[in-house]
Amino acid sequence: MQSGKALSQFFFLVALLGAAHLSAAQEAYFVTYSHQMEEPGNLEIGVKSVAGSPSGGNAFLGNALEFEYGAKAWWTSELYLDGQSTANESTVFTGFRSENRFRPLLGEHWINPVLYLEFENINSADKSLLEVVGHDGRVDFLKRNDRSEKEREAELKLILSSNVGGWNFSENIIAEKNLANEPWEFGYAVGASRTLALKAAARSCILCRENFSAGAEMYGGLGDRYSFGLRDTSHYLASLVEWRTPSGTTFKVSPGFGLNDNSHGFLFRFSVSYELNQIASRLRGH
Amino acid sequence: MKRRTLSICSVILSGAAAFAVKIGDGSWLTRVPESARLRPNPVASDADSIVAGAKLFQQNCASCHGKSAEGRDKHPNLHSERLKAATPGELEWLLKNGSLKNGMPSWSRLPEAQRWQLVTYLKSLD
Numbered sequence: 139m140q141s142g143k144a145l146s147q148f149f150f151l152v153a154l155l156g157a158a159h160l161s162a163a164q165e166a167y168f169v170t171y172s173h174q175m176e177e178p179g180n181l182e183i184g185v186k187s188v189a190g191s192p193s194g195g196n197a198f199l200g201n202a203l204e205f206e207y208g209a210k211a212w213w214t215s216e217l218y219l220d221g222q223s224t225a226n227e228s229t230v231f232t233g234f235r236s237e238n239r240f241r242p243l244l245g246e247h248w249i250n251p252v253l254y255l256e257f258e259n260i261n262s263a264d265k266s267l268l269e270v271v272g273h274d275g276r277v278d279f280l281k282r283n284d285r286s287e288k289e290r291e292a293e294l295k296l297i298l299s300s301n302v303g304g305w306n307f308s309e310n311i312i313a314e315k316n317l318a319n320e321p322w323e324f325g326y327a328v329g330a331s332r333t334l335a336l337k338a339a340a341r342s343c344i345l346c347r348e349n350f351s352a353g354a355e356m357y358g359g360l361g362d363r364y365s366f367g368l369r370d371t372s373h374y375l376a377s378l379v380e381w382r383t384p385s386g387t388t389f390k391v392s393p394g395f396g397l398n399d400n401s402h403g404f405l406f407r408f409s410v411s412y413e414l415n416q417i418a419s420r421l422r423g424h
Numbered sequence: 425m426k427r428r429t430l431s432i433c434s435v436i437l438s439g440a441a442a443f444a445v446k447i448g449d450g451s452w453l454t455r456v457p458e459s460a461r462l463r464p465n466p467v468a469s470d471a472d473s474i475v476a477g478a479k480l481f482q483q484n485c486a487s488c489h490g491k492s493a494e495g496r497d498k499h500p501n502l503h504s505e506r507l508k509a510a511t512p513g514e515l516e517w518l519l520k521n522g523s524l525k526n527g528m529p530s531w532s533r534l535p536e537a538q539r540w541q542l543v544t545y546l547k548s549l550d
Contacts, residue, residue, distance in 0.1 A: 165533075177529050180487070211524040244524040245455075246532050304535040336535040338480050340472035348538075384483065415487030419497045 184411025233260030272323030477545025
């Protein structure tokens with residue numbers, strides 16, 4: 139009980155810190171990745187949250203505290219700490235994820251591939267919904283919070299992304315493997331987004347169109363190695379709005395809708411992030 | 425099964441690293457295609473272009489290159505002869521493609537018009 143209260147206070151503090159100081163993500167998407175990498179030497183700290191209320195279950199708020207570092211211009215490394223709160227149940231820490239993204243082609247092309255590798259060490263209570271794979275669905279969220287099952291998973295993504303005329307189009311193919319001898323699971327995510335103004339205004343402004351992007355993304359599961367396809371999978375379509383403030387704080391919101399009976403009817407995602415520029419130089423005192 | 429999965433992951437990791445090290449060879453200027461090199465700056469005559477470019481520079485570039493583009497840490501000073509000699513098309517190409525091997529990120533996420541505004545500002549530097 140004590141630890142539950144302490145964790146609630148931790149996540150509340152994280153949310154407060156997020157609102158006060160965190161900022162600047164790179165794309166409008168929540169689930170889909172583009173080929174945009176973190177700038178080398180920069181550290182982005184952010185909170186990504188998702189709220190849902192599955193029919194037949196309790197409302198939940200999944201949180202992921204994100205640390206994204208630009209190791210090289212072609213290599214971005216990320217660490218997520220996941221937790222969640224479920225109404226009438228508890229607030230729990232659910233594990234961590236470590237991911238790396240590499241751009242194998244060192245130039246801009248019509249379609250830009252990125253290789254993504256992730257290791258997850260989470261438990262069965264995780265509700266961060268950072269991707270949907272296999273037969274993931276609403277029924278997974280109906281069980282009471284139970285952290286007994288450990289999920290150590292490797293995840294691979296092929297990210298394809300293009301920037302054309304102010305638009306970004308991104309497609310992700312996902313393959314995930316629970317290392318405890320379970321079959322490969324597959325998923326997808328696709329998105330399109332565009333900044334609302336192609337030219338920057340000469341004056342400094344906070345609410346001008348150039349600071350906003352809007353778009354949509356669609357994501358879902360594709361079954362597993364033994365039952366590949368759309369049967370018993372869940373799918374979502376979400377709209378996206380991103381607001382980049384001149385101070386470097388970025389806010390994103392995304393209302394999303396389930397497209398079949400296996401999906402949550404409605405998911406509301408929001409995030410706040412802040413980018414610390416040239417963190418290594420700062421630490422060295424330059 | 426675990427060993428097989430780990431082997432697949434290691435092969436992909438080492439392949440990606442080797443590929444990334446192999447690609448990218450030297451000066452970015454030598455890689456600019458002729459068609460990009462000769463492109464004129466479509467916003468060069470806009471009255472607001474330098475000011476808008478300066479604003480974009482402060483938002484996106486100053487953390488590495490310094491607030492006055494004087495260079496910072498290992499990042500180059502942009503008041504250089506090389507930059508003065510570069511054509512607008514070459515600079516826009518560099519902003520779009522970056523020079524990932526040398527630490528310069530791609531700014532293709534900025535719309536093309538904003539990259540040209542940045543070029544206008546860069547060309548205005550003494």
